[in-house]
Amino acid sequence: MFQSLRKPERDRVTITVNGHPIEAIAGQSVWSAMALNGQTITRRAALSGEDRSAYCAMGVCFECLVEIDGLPNQQACLRRVTEGMAVTTQEITETTEATNAGL
Amino acid sequence: MKADVLIIGGGIQGCATAYHLARQGASVIVLEKDYVARHASGVNAGGVRLLGRDMAEVALSKASMEMWQTLSDELGHDTGFRRQGLVNIAVDETDLNTLRAREAKMRATGYTHERIIDRGELRERLPHVNPNCVGGVISELDGYAIPYQSTNAFRLAAERHGARIVEGEELLSLRRVGCSWLAQGSSTRFEADTVVNCAGAWADRIALMIGDNVPLSHAAPMLMITARMPHFVKPVVGAVSRQLSFKQFQNGTVLIGGGAKGFADRAAGSTRLDYAKLADAARTTAEFFPIMRRAAINRMWAGFEAYMPDNLPVIGPAVNAPRAFHAFGFSAHGFQMGPVVGQVMADLVLTGRSQFPLGPFRIDRYDRKVL
Amino acid sequence: MQAFDCAIIGAGPAGMSAAITLAKSGACVAVLDQASRAGGQIYRASADSPLPDAHVLGADYTDGATLIAEFERVDITHITQADVWHIGDDGRILFSHFGDTRELHCREMLLCPGAMERPMPIPGWTLPGVMTAGAAQVMLKSDAMVAKGAVFAGSGPLLYLIVAQYLRLGVPVAAMVDTTPRQNYLAAAPLLPRAMRNLPMLKKGLDLLREIRASGVPVYRGATDLQVLGDTRAQGLRFTSASRSHDIAADTVFLHHGVQPNLNMTRAMDLTHRWNADQLCWQVDTDAFGQSSVPHVAVAGDGAGIIGADGARMAGRLAALNILHRLDLLPQEGLDRAAAPDLAALAAMSPFRAFIDRLYRPSDALRLPRDPDTLVCRCEEQTLAQLRTGFEQGARDPNALKMLTRCGMGPCQGRQCGHIVAGLLSDWRNEPPETVGYYRLRSPQRLLTLDELSRFHAIPAPTEATE
Numbered sequence: 001m002f003q004s005l006r007k008p009e010r011d012r013v014t015i016t017v018n019g020h021p022i023e024a025i026a027g028q029s030v031w032s033a034m035a036l037n038g039q040t041i042t043r044r045a046a047l048s049g050e051d052r053s054a055y056c057a058m059g060v061c062f063e064c065l066v067e068i069d070g071l072p073n074q075q076a077c078l079r080r081v082t083e084g085m086a087v088t089t090q091e092i093t094e095t096t097e098a099t100n101a102g103l
Numbered sequence: 104m105k106a107d108v109l110i111i112g113g114g115i116q117g118c119a120t121a122y123h124l125a126r127q128g129a130s131v132i133v134l135e136k137d138y139v140a141r142h143a144s145g146v147n148a149g150g151v152r153l154l155g156r157d158m159a160e161v162a163l164s165k166a167s168m169e170m171w172q173t174l175s176d177e178l179g180h181d182t183g184f185r186r187q188g189l190v191n192i193a194v195d196e197t198d199l200n201t202l203r204a205r206e207a208k209m210r211a212t213g214y215t216h217e218r219i220i221d222r223g224e225l226r227e228r229l230p231h232v233n234p235n236c237v238g239g240v241i242s243e244l245d246g247y248a249i250p251y252q253s254t255n256a257f258r259l260a261a262e263r264h265g266a267r268i269v270e271g272e273e274l275l276s277l278r279r280v281g282c283s284w285l286a287q288g289s290s291t292r293f294e295a296d297t298v299v300n301c302a303g304a305w306a307d308r309i310a311l312m313i314g315d316n317v318p319l320s321h322a323a324p325m326l327m328i329t330a331r332m333p334h335f336v337k338p339v340v341g342a343v344s345r346q347l348s349f350k351q352f353q354n355g356t357v358l359i360g361g362g363a364k365g366f367a368d369r370a371a372g373s374t375r376l377d378y379a380k381l382a383d384a385a386r387t388t389a390e391f392f393p394i395m396r397r398a399a400i401n402r403m404w405a406g407f408e409a410y411m412p413d414n415l416p417v418i419g420p421a422v423n424a425p426r427a428f429h430a431f432g433f434s435a436h437g438f439q440m441g442p443v444v445g446q447v448m449a450d451l452v453l454t455g456r457s458q459f460p461l462g463p464f465r466i467d468r469y470d471r472k473v474l
Numbered sequence: 475m476q477a478f479d480c481a482i483i484g485a486g487p488a489g490m491s492a493a494i495t496l497a498k499s500g501a502c503v504a505v506l507d508q509a510s511r512a513g514g515q516i517y518r519a520s521a522d523s524p525l526p527d528a529h530v531l532g533a534d535y536t537d538g539a540t541l542i543a544e545f546e547r548v549d550i551t552h553i554t555q556a557d558v559w560h561i562g563d564d565g566r567i568l569f570s571h572f573g574d575t576r577e578l579h580c581r582e583m584l585l586c587p588g589a590m591e592r593p594m595p596i597p598g599w600t601l602p603g604v605m606t607a608g609a610a611q612v613m614l615k616s617d618a619m620v621a622k623g624a625v626f627a628g629s630g631p632l633l634y635l636i637v638a639q640y641l642r643l644g645v646p647v648a649a650m651v652d653t654t655p656r657q658n659y660l661a662a663a664p665l666l667p668r669a670m671r672n673l674p675m676l677k678k679g680l681d682l683l684r685e686i687r688a689s690g691v692p693v694y695r696g697a698t699d700l701q702v703l704g705d706t707r708a709q710g711l712r713f714t715s716a717s718r719s720h721d722i723a724a725d726t727v728f729l730h731h732g733v734q735p736n737l738n739m740t741r742a743m744d745l746t747h748r749w750n751a752d753q754l755c756w757q758v759d760t761d762a763f764g765q766s767s768v769p770h771v772a773v774a775g776d777g778a779g780i781i782g783a784d785g786a787r788m789a790g791r792l793a794a795l796n797i798l799h800r801l802d803l804l805p806q807e808g809l810d811r812a813a814a815p816d817l818a819a820l821a822a823m824s825p826f827r828a829f830i831d832r833l834y835r836p837s838d839a840l841r842l843p844r845d846p847d848t849l850v851c852r853c854e855e856q857t858l859a860q861l862r863t864g865f866e867q868g869a870r871d872p873n874a875l876k877m878l879t880r881c882g883m884g885p886c887q888g889r890q891c892g893h894i895v896a897g898l899l900s901d902w903r904n905e906p907p908e909t910v911g912y913y914r915l916r917s918p919q920r921l922l923t924l925d926e927l928s929r930f931h932a933i934p935a936p937t938e939a940t941e
Contacts, residue, residue, distance in 0.1 A: 001725060005643060006618035007526040025524075027510070032617035040602055040707075046331055046355070046884070047855045051706060053602030055852075057609035058515055059508065060590045060736065062853065062885035062921075063600075073330050073399040073885065073921050077612075078508065094354045098231065098335035098394060138871050145877055180867075251877035255868060262868075270870075330885050330921055354880075373744065376917065378560065378568060378927075382575070385928040399921040401885060 002035045013083040024081045031057060031064050031076035034087065042066050042076055043090035065090045106132040106267070108452055109286055109295035111274055111309050113137075114144035115250075115438060116430045117301035118257035118268075119445025122178070124452060125264035132293060133258075133266060134286070136273035136305075140254035143303050144438065146406040147250050148326055148360040150339055150350065151439045154189045154217055154242035155205075159415055159463035160440070161214060166459070167443035168244050174442055179263070180256035183249030185353060188338040190220070190228055192239045192391065198343040202240045217242050231335045231394045239343070247339055247350050250438060257445070274302075277312040279424055297426040297452050304369065304407035306417075306431030314423035315466050317432070318412055323367035323374040323405035324360065324435055325381060329398040331355030336392070347387050349395075357398060359388055362435070365405040374405040410434045418447060418464035420455075428452060429466050477579035478504045478551070479801050481567055483558050483739065484586030486514020487538070487783045488775025488790035490545040492584050495794035497548040499803050504578060506556040506569060512542050514588055515612065516783045521546075524618040530642040531615070532635070534678075534783065541787070559918035561585070563743055563768045570922050574929045582770050582797045585740060586790065589733040589776035592755070592836060593890045594628065595843040598702025599729065600852050603709075607633045607730030610640075620645045621726035625711045627651035627700060628730035630834040634682040636728070641689045648724045649692040651713055653731065655837050656696050662833035669829035671822065679830075694720060698839065702727055731836040735777045738889055741915040745771065749907045752831045753780055754841065755893060756912055762817060763796035764789055772797060785823055788816040842897050850898070851891040853884020861895065865902055872896055873914050885921055888913045 011026040017039050024033035031054050034040065041051045042064040054064035057077045064076040067088045076087070108124055110117045113135030121131045135141070153161075153168045175181045193199045202219050209217055220228070221238045228241070258268055272288040277298065279285075286293040302309045307319035332355055339350040346361040363380040381403060389396045411417065414434040421427035428451050430444050437444070447457045480496055482489045485507035496503045505512075513520050517538025520528070528536055546552075553571070560568035565580050591606045598604065607626060613619040614636070625648045626637050637650050669676060687693060694715040703710040703721065710723040734755035741747065746759040746767035757779040764772040774793040775786035795813050798804035804812070843850055846859035856879050869875040872882075872895050881895055882888035888895075892913050900910045 001622050002613075002619055003622055003645075004617070004619055005526070005614075005645075006524045009524070029617055032613060032619045036619060045600075045855055046853065050600075051602050052600065052852075053707075054605065055600075055609065056591065056606055057612045058590070060886065060889045062889075065885060071397055071923070072332075073923075080510070092331050092333060092355065094331060096331075096333040096355065098333035138874050139868065140874070140877070145874075251874070255878060259867060268868075329924075375562075379930070382928050382930055385924040389924050389928065396923065396925045398924045399885075400918060400924060400927060401887065401921055402883070402916055403918060404916050 004036055013081055015081050015085040015087060017087045018089060026082070027080050029077055030066065030068065030079045030081055030085070030087055033081050034076060041089055044093050046093055049093050104132055104267070104291060105294045106130040107295060108132070108297045108299060109134060109284060109293050110299045110301055112301035112303055112306070113139040113258070113268060113270065114142065114301060114303050115140070115254040115257060115441035116444050116448070117299070118254055118261055119441045120299055120301060120430065120448040121261040121266040121268070122257045122264065123445045123449035125261050125266040127449060127453060129453065131261065131266040132295065133261070133268045134272055134274055134288060134293065135268065135270045138270045139258045139268060140251045143406050143408050144254040145251040146404060147438050148348065148350075148358055149247045149250050149438070150348070150360070151184060151246050151248050152189055152339070152436065153245050153439070154191060154240065157415060158208070158212065161212070163440060163443050163447070163459055165214070165216065167440050170442035171248065171439070172244070175256065178256040178260040180252070180259050182253035182256050184246060184253070185248075186244060186246040188228070188241055188243050189245035189341065190225070190239050190241045190338045191341040191343050192225065192232065192236050192347070193343050194236055194345065196237070199238055201343055216244060228338060229336060229340065231392050233391050233393065236391070241338070245339060247352065253441070257441070274309065274312070277309070284426070297428070299448055299452065300427070300429045301431060303431055304409040306409055306429070310429060310466070313421050313427045315421050315429070317417060317466055318469050319432055320410050321367050321369055321407050322410055323365040324408055325363050325365045325376055325403065325405045327359045327381060327384070327400050327403040329357040329359070330401045332357055332398055335394050342391065345387055346384065347391055349388060357395070359384055361387065367405070367407055369407065374407065376403055376405055408435045412469065416440070416464055417466045418444060419461045419466060420451060422467045477565065477581055478502050479580065480582040480584060480797050481506065481578060481580035482584045482586060483561065483567070484514065484588060484775070484777070485509070485512035485545070485552070486516060486586055486588050486775060486786065487541065488786040488793070489514070489584070489586035490541055491787040491790035492586070492774060492794035493550050494544055494548050495791050496798060497550045499798050501798060501801060501803060503550040504553060504580065505550055506553045506558055506567065508555065508557060510554050512545050512552070513538055515608070517542060518612060518615045520615075523615065531639055535615070557920050557922070559920050559922050561739060561743055563771055565770065568917070570920070570926050573926060574931055575922070575926050576931045582800060583772070584764070584793050584797065585771065585773045585777060586775045587736040587739045587777035589780060590736045590889065591730060592732045592734050592841070593894060594729040594731055594840055595848055595850060595894055596700045596702065596729070596840065597845045597848050598704065598708065600849050601702055601704050602707040603704070603725050604702050604727045604729065607636045607728045608733070610636045610728045614639065622646050623648050623724055624726035624728055625649050625651060625722050625724040626728045626730070627653065627697065627711055627713070628840070629654040629836065630730055630732045631679055631682070631830065632733065633730040634679070634686060637691070638682045638685045641686065641691065647691045649694060649722045650686060651697045651700070651711060651715070651722070652693060652695045653697045653700065653837065653840060654695070654834060658833050658835060662829055665825065665829040665832055668825035672826035675826050700840070731840050732834055733776065733780055734893065735779060736889070737892065738887060738915055738919050740766070740773055740777065741912065742917055742919055743768070743771065745773070747912070750779060752828065754836060756907070762792065763813070764793035765796060770800070781820070781823070781827065785820060788820050792816050842894060842901065850894050851881035851884065853886050854880040856881040858898070861898060862902070865899065870899065870903060872899060872910065872912055875899065876913060882913050887915065887919070
C-alpha cells in the first residue's frame with residue numbers, strides 16, 4: 001500500500017482520475033497522485049488486455065501510459081499534475097475501435 | 104557449394120524465386136550478404152497495391168494480387184496479408200478528372216479492378232476522413248502484408264523444398280567459366296549453372312559482374328509508425344495528388360509513408376532521415392485525418408530502395424551472358440510483385456519463357472538512349 | 475542559425491559537472507534535461523526534497539544539492555522538461571517542449587543518458603505491484619511516496635540502500651530477499667585486497683548491510699527460483715533459500731539486480747558499442763575523455779558504462795576539458811594538467827568497481843528468463859517460448875526476431891527487452907554477444923505526437939538572440 005511521507009504543503013490542486021476528483025500537490029507526478037489514491041492500474045496490456053502498472057517510475061518502461069486530457073500515451077511517472085487535469089487509464093488494445101473522429 | 108541455380112539476394116524476389124524453383128525440383132542456393140529481408144523487403148511499408156499501377160505492370164501486378172489472396176495457405180506461414188481495399192482520395196474536381204481519365208484508359212485495356220467512388224461512398228468507407236474530400240478511387244483486392252513475415256514465409260517454404268539460404272555471405276566475384284558460374288563469397292565458393300540477380304539496391308553491382316550495365320539508382324523512402332490507436336480506418340489510404348499514404352494494421356499501429364525520401368549512403372550502408380519532410384508528412388496526414396493528430400509516433404526509418412529511371416523494374420534474361428537473369432529495380436513498389444516475379448523467374452530459368460510480356464522490363468532498354 | 479559550442483543532454487552528475495567546467499571557461503553551453511530541476515536520477519529533488527528531513531536518505535544524496543546549486547549559478551542555457559527525441563551526429567538536436575518540436579544546433583555534444591535498472595524477467599514480473607528498487611527510490615525522492623510492507627528482492631548496493639532508507643524512515647519492510655549467488659563471494663574475494671584501498675566506499679556498503687541486519691527485517695540469502703505470486707496483481711514472492719521454499723506475502727515487490735547504461739540514445743546515433751563482460755551489458759565505446767567513435771560526440775557518466783555518481787562527476791569534467799580543447803578554448807598542456815587529478819581518481823576507483831562488479835554479477839537465471847511463459851517483451855507481450863519459435867523460424871538476428879515477433883517494437887523501444895533478447899540469442903546461437911549484436915534503434919527516442927512533429931521551432935544561441 002502506497003503512503004505519502006510528504007512534508008505539509010499548501011499548494012494543492014484538484015485533478016480527476018477516471019472521472020473521480022482527487023486532491024494532489026502541484027508538481028507531483030501523475031503516477032504518485034494516482035497511486036496514493038488507490039488507482040495503481042495505468043493501462044491495459046496491448047494484446048491480453050491485462051492490467052498493467054508502473055514498473056520503473058523513471059520513464060524507461062512505458063508501463064504507466066495513461067491518457068491525460070484526452071491525449072493517450074502519456075507517461076504518468078514523468079508528467080506532473082496541474083489544476084483540472086483529467087487522467088484516465090489507457091484502454092487501447094489491439095482490438096479497440098475508435099469512437100470519435102477527433103475533429 | 105554447388106546448385107543448379109544461385110540466387111543473389113535474400114529479399115522477397117530472391118526468396119520467391121527460390122521457392123518456385125525448389126518447388127519444381129531445382130536445387131537452389133540463395134546468397135544473402137546480411138540476413139533474409141534485411142533491407143527493402145523487410146522494412147518497406149507493406150502495401151499490397153494493384154491500384155494505380157503503370158500500364159506495363161498491370162498484368163503482372165494483377166496476377167500477383169490473386170496469388171496474395173491465398174499465399175499464406177500456399178506457403179504454410181502467415182504473410183500477414185489482409186485484404187482491406189485501397190482508397191486514393193480526391194480532394195477536388197481536378198483530382199476527379201485525373202481519376203476519370205485513368206479509368207477510361209483502364210477500361211479501354213479491359214481492366215475493371217479500379218472503381219471511382221463518390222463523396223458519400225468515401226465517407227462510408229473512411230468515416231474519419233476530412234469531410235472536404237470529394238471522392239476517390241478504390242481497388243477492392245488490395246491490402247497490406249507484414250513485409251518481414253512475407254519474405255520469411257517464402258524463405259521457409261523454399262527451405263522446405265530443399266533450397267539452401269546462406270546468410271551473412273557477400274558475393275565478392277562472379278565469373279562464367281565453361282558451362283558454370285563460379286561465385287566467390289566472403290567465406291565460401293559457389294558453383295551453379297544459372298544465376299539470378301535479385302540484389303535490390305545492390306543489383307547494379309551484380310549486373311556488372313554478370314556483364315550488364317544498368318542505370319540503377321537508389322534512395323531511402325522514409326516511413327514512420329505509431330503506437331497502437333483505436334481502429335479508425337480499414338482500407339489502405341492514399342491521395343490522388345498529395346503525398347499521403349498510410350494504413351492501420353490489425354494490431355492497431357498506423358504506418359505512414361507517402362514517398363518522401365531521406366538520404367541514402369550506400370557506401371556507408373546507412374540512411375538518414377529528413378525530419379522537415381517527415382513533419383510535412385505529419386501535417387498532410389493530420390489534414391486528411393484529424394484523428395491522427397494525437398497519434399504517437401514510435402519509430403521512423405528509411406530503407407534502401409533501387410530505382411530505375413522509368414520506375415519500372417528489370418525482369419528478364421541478361422543480355423551479355425548466358426544462363427543469367429535479373430529481377431530488381433522495382434522502384435519502391437516491388438513488394439506486391441514478389442509472388443508473381445518468383446514464378447516468372449522460375450519459368451525463365453526452367454523453360455526460357457514467361458506467359459507475361461516482359462518487353463518493358465528488358466535490362467537493355469536504355470542502351471541506345473541518352474540519359 | 476548560430477550554434478551552441480556544446481549541447482549537453484542530461485543534467486545528472488556528469489552533465490552538471492561538465493556544464494560547470496565548460497561555462498567557467500567561456501563556452502556557450504545548452505543543457506537539455508527531461509526533468510523540471512537538475513539532478514538526474516541520483517540527485518533527483520536533492521535541492522528541493524518533499525521529505526520533512528532528506529538527510530535520512532544519506533549524505534551521498536544531500537551532497538547533490540551543492541552541485542545543483544553550483545550548476546544553477548553558472549551562465550548556461552538550461553532547457554528543462556525537454557524530451558530529446560533526435561540527436562544527429564551533424565550536431566542537430568530535436569526535442570519536444572510543451573507540445574512543440576524544437577531544434578538546436580551545436581558544434582560539440584555531450585550525452586549523459588545515465589543508467590537504468592537491468593530488467594529482471596522472473597515469472598510474474600509484469601504484474602501490477604512489481605516495481606524496481608530504483609522506482610522505490612525515485613518515488614521516495616521526488617514524491618516522498620513509499621510502499622508499506624513491500625518485499626525487496628535481488629542483489630546490489632542500490633537494493634541495500636533503499637531498504638536502509640525505508641527502515642530509517644520507519645517504513646515497514648516485509649523481507650529482503652538477497653539473490654547474490656554464494657559463488658560470487660568466492661569469486662570476488664581475490665579482488666578484495668585491492669578494493670580495500672577504497673575503504674570508505676567499502677565501509678559504506680558494509681554499514682548498510684549491518685543496518686538492515688540490525689533492524690530485524692527478515693533477510694534471506696542466496697535466494698533462487700524467484701516467482702511473483704498473484705494472478706492479476708502481485709500478492710507476494712516465492713523463492714528458494716537455504717534449500718527451502720518460502721512464500722512472502724506483499725502487495726508490492728521491488729526487484730533489483732544492478733544497473734546498466736541507458737543505451738537508446740547512443741545506439742540511435744550508431745556510435746560504436748562494446749560488450750562489457752564484467753558488467754554483462756553493452757556500453758558505448760569511448761576513450762578516457764568520453765569521446766565516442768564520432769569525434770564531436772562525447773558520452774559521460776553511467777550512460778557510457780557504470781561508474782557511479784562520483785565517477786560520473788569526474789567523467790563529466792574530463793569530457794568537458796576535452797571539448798574545451800576541441801573548441802580551442804584550452805591548449806593541450808592545459809588539458810593535460812587539468813585532467814590529471816580526475817584521471818588519477820578514476821583509476822583509483824577501478825579496483826573497487828571491479829570488486830563490486832564481480833560480487834554483484836547477476837546470475838544468468840535472473841538475467842535471462844527460464845520459464846517458457848515468462849514475458850520477455852513487456853510491451854508486445856512476447857514470451858520466451860514465442861521468441862524461441864521465432865528463432866527456430868530463422869530469425870537469428872535481434873532485428874530479424876524483432877520484425878518477426880514484434881519484440882522490442884512497443885513504446886519502450888526495446889529498453890526493457892534489448893539485453894534479454896540479445897542474451898537469449900547469444901545462448902541459442904552459442905555465439906558471443908558481439909557477434910549477435912543488438913537492436914537497430916532510430917529516432918524518435920520517445921513517443922511523439924504527429925502534432926508535435928508538425929511544429930518546428932529553432933532555438934537560437936544566446937549571442938544571436940541579443941543581436
